[in-house]
Amino acid sequence: MKLVTWNVNSLKARLPRLLELLAEHRPDIVCLQETKTGAEAFPHDALADAGYVAADHSGGRWAGVAVLGRAEAPPTDVAAGLDGEAAPDECRWVEATVAGVRVASVYVPNGRAVGSPAFAAKLAFLDAVAARVAALAGGPLLVAGDVNVAPDDRDVYDPAAFAGSTHVTRDERERLAAVLDAGLVDAYRRLHPDEVAFTWWDYRAGMFHKNLGLRIDVILLSTELTGRLESCGIDRGYRKGSKPSDHAPLLATLT
């Protein structure tokens, strides 16, 4: 079974690259973030032509998440939103069952400046994620997406320069750790304990070509699924070429 998570930074702008990814990898489960589309404009037809069915939670201009399954194993039991969310209209969490796995696609708020109201909202959102994961614990669970937190200094291109800034603070890391403590494993880290690898690079200043980025996109697996984990990697090819997202897709395979 193949899993993909990708912050596409606009599904409209990225549709050709997404179709390219679906054709190349033929994943069984896809989690998308920052679809930036209204529900009425979600490209269900183009995805159907590619053999996929989407459960989307679409809010228009900002954010937006979706879970995709293949036409022969489409998402079922769709649930949009998260109990305890301060701003449910932001469309940052959607769940569905695909091929027997409960799947959640998540886009954690950016948080803007440390100490700002948006930062407090980010911490509260992470608390709500941890509570939901605890409620779902016990079954096969996949939570994947853009958590907007670099879990560790290994996940930051210049930890000294980032010290104290958003995405790396103790407050954010403790809350992400609490999500994992609720019953999930960071698939990339499990298989690559010492690797420095990134999933996001700023569009500006040639950051990608200098490989100066952050690892802020994750595939989190319940215990049972972790036992089936075969591989996990970042497909940097989708950060190159024509109209790339600023995030690269993260892929995993399970037995």
Place this chain on the structure above:
DNA sequence: ATGACGTCTTGTAGACGA
């Protein structure tokens, strides 16, 4: 190097992203 990019909008400049 002060900025550097890309996406969206009852748009054409400003907000947002991380």
